[in-house]
Amino acid sequence: MYSNMIQTNGDIIITQEGIADTFFSNIDISLLEKINELDEVKSSYAMIVGASPVANLPIVGIYGTTKSHFPHYKLQKGIYPKKGEVILGSNIETQITEKTIKIANKEFKVSGVFKSGIGFEEGGVVMNIEDASALFNKSASFIIVVAKSHENIAALIEKISVMDEDIEVKTTESFVQEYNQFKIIENSSLVISSLAFVMGLMGVTSIMSMIVSSRKKEFGIMRALGKSSLFIMKNLFVETIIVSSSAYLFAFILSTIILELVPSIDLLQGYVSGSISPNIALYVFISTLLMALFGALVPSFIASKTDPILLINQGCS
Amino acid sequence: MIKLENISHNYDGEKVLHAISFEIQKGDFVFLSGESGSGKSTLLSIMSTLMKASEGSLSLLHQDINEIKNIDSFRQSKIGFVFQFHYLIEYLTIFENLQLAALDEKKSNIQTLVDELGISELLHRYPNEISGGQRQRVALARALVNDAEIIFADEPTGSLDSKNSRIVYELLHEVAKRGTTVVVASHDMQVKEYANRVIRLVDGKVS
Numbered sequence: 001m002y003s004n005m006i007q008t009n010g011d012i013i014i015t016q017e018g019i020a021d022t023f024f025s026n027i028d029i030s031l032l033e034k035i036n037e038l039d040e041v042k043s044s045y046a047m048i049v050g051a052s053p054v055a056n057l058p059i060v061g062i063y064g065t066t067k068s069h070f071p072h073y074k075l076q077k078g079i080y081p082k083k084g085e086v087i088l089g090s091n092i093e094t095q096i097t098e099k100t101i102k103i104a105n106k107e108f109k110v111s112g113v114f115k116s117g118i119g120f121e122e123g124g125v126v127m128n129i130e131d132a133s134a135l136f137n138k139s140a141s142f143i144i145v146v147a148k149s150h151e152n153i154a155a156l157i158e159k160i161s162v163m164d165e166d167i168e169v170k171t172t173e174s175f176v177q178e179y180n181q182f183k184i185i186e187n188s189s190l191v192i193s194s195l196a197f198v199m200g201l202m203g204v205t206s207i208m209s210m211i212v213s214s215r216k217k218e219f220g221i222m223r224a225l226g227k228s229s230l231f232i233m234k235n236l237f238v239e240t241i242i243v244s245s246s247a248y249l250f251a252f253i254l255s256t257i258i259l260e261l262v263p264s265i266d267l268l269q270g271y272v273s274g275s276i277s278p279n280i281a282l283y284v285f286i287s288t289l290l291m292a293l294f295g296a297l298v299p300s301f302i303a304s305k306t307d308p309i310l311l312i313n314q315g316c317s
Numbered sequence: 318m319i320k321l322e323n324i325s326h327n328y329d330g331e332k333v334l335h336a337i338s339f340e341i342q343k344g345d346f347v348f349l350s351g352e353s354g355s356g357k358s359t360l361l362s363i364m365s366t367l368m369k370a371s372e373g374s375l376s377l378l379h380q381d382i383n384e385i386k387n388i389d390s391f392r393q394s395k396i397g398f399v400f401q402f403h404y405l406i407e408y409l410t411i412f413e414n415l416q417l418a419a420l421d422e423k424k425s426n427i428q429t430l431v432d433e434l435g436i437s438e439l440l441h442r443y444p445n446e447i448s449g450g451q452r453q454r455v456a457l458a459r460a461l462v463n464d465a466e467i468i469f470a471d472e473p474t475g476s477l478d479s480k481n482s483r484i485v486y487e488l489l490h491e492v493a494k495r496g497t498t499v500v501v502a503s504h505d506m507q508v509k510e511y512a513n514r515v516i517r518l519v520d521g522k523v524s
Binding site (some may be wrong): 217218221222223224225226227228229307308309310312 | 362367368369387389390391392393394396398400404406417418459
């Protein structure tokens with residue numbers, strides 16, 4: 001994801017003041033020299049992000065960056081781009097066979113193919129920032145700074161902020177959290193997954209409820225034999241825990257396998273990825289267990305209040 | 318032993334039993350007879366504490382059932398049931414079915430009973446792996462495993478041929494001779510040969 005691209009490469013991001021989207025941000029690249037003179041700075045790079053039709057593809061991400069950032073792109077073949085050259089992300093390499101491609105009516109020679117582990121980049125084209133600057137008519141979209149120490153980030157941000165009144169300086173972490181597009185994606189994902197989760201829980205409850213209801217005859221027989229309602233509910237409790245824990249374990253393993261496979265599905269071009277955090281895993285497990293117990297124990301409690309012979313007859317009908 | 322006083326019962330507002338009163342003594346083999354719909358199964362269910370009567374009082378073993386604190390435990394230790402369709406639990410073996418019904422201190426009865434009833438070879442099979450007659454003998458063993466003082470049987474031979482029916486009645490007769498009270502609800506007049514008392518129900522009334 002785009003957020004990974006920003007977060008994994010640095011500690012501080014500098015964008016244009018008041019511009020919420022990096023695609024529209026334009027800052028002066030000469031800031032880079034002043035920033036590099038600061039003692040607290042380990043490294044920095046500038047980048048231009050844009051999008052344009054490339055060869056036969058209708059829209060492709062274009063990343064123009066300073067040479068200092070090239071090592072981030074692991075070359076699979078060829079060399080890093082010089083002026084008038086580009087390297088292709090591994091996800092679009094198979095779709096672009098030409099050695100020279102046209103981007104916004106300008107010809108670029110393909111000098112290599114890279115992998116970076118970030119789907120957003122691997123589906124795009126990387127070039128020198130000077131070429132990108134000419135293409136998109138801007139100096140830089142943003143600058144990323146890597147600090148020597150994480151202890152004085154706030155002070156470093158203060159120092160950079162006074163260098164130009166038209167810039168906004170933030171930690172990459174807070175930028176990603178505040179970035180509207182990321183928020184929309186995150187909230188949409190949260191709503192969709194929450195809905196799916198709630199429906200799943202309702203399914204678990206309803207299945208457990210149906211299973212228990214279909215065993216009315218058995219409970220009737222047990223009660224006719226003198227087994228108490230508590231005995232029956234205790235057995236059901238243990239059964240429910242075993243069944244739902246097994247189902248959860250199976251679902252967890254399946255989800256983990258799917259999440260491992262998703263990034264390598266060609267159709268998705270590496271744009272989709274995900275992981276299951278321990279907190280989420282625990283939350284899902286506890287919710288599943290509680291809803292399964294609710295689905296199992298409520299009908300069994302109702303059954304415990306019914307005459308045994310009625311349970312047997314209902315179970316037979 | 319068993320005392321019913323003015324037992325009446327309604328199903329969905331319709332009266333199916335009308336003020337039934339009688340007493341049964343220890344060791345009686347009672348044949349509760351009547352046509353289908355006469356109310357004999359309902360009466361048997363009420364007498365065996367599997368269902369509560371709408372009106373009237375019932376005493377078992379000289380105790381008013383409303384005053385028994387733990388009716389489940391009472392049912393397990395004092396009452397045995399034989400149903401028409403055996404009602405063994407399908408996912409348990411014959412041995413497990415008998416163990417489920419047996420009180421801890423009566424589990425040792427299982428081997429003696431299965432030997433007597435000729436089903437010792439079936440202990441590790443499942444109910445669907447044995448014949449109808451064998452299943453009913455297992456159901457009888459389950460009813461007897463806790464040395465119940467009263468055995469209730471509702472159409473116990475309803476799904477059996479005449480040969481197996483005779484075996485079941487003879488076994489119940491043998492149980493009654495040992496002092497256990499046996500109440501059989503059936504429309505099969507063959508029971509009459511074994512019973513020492515017949516209570517006939519017609520339209521929910523003792524005739």
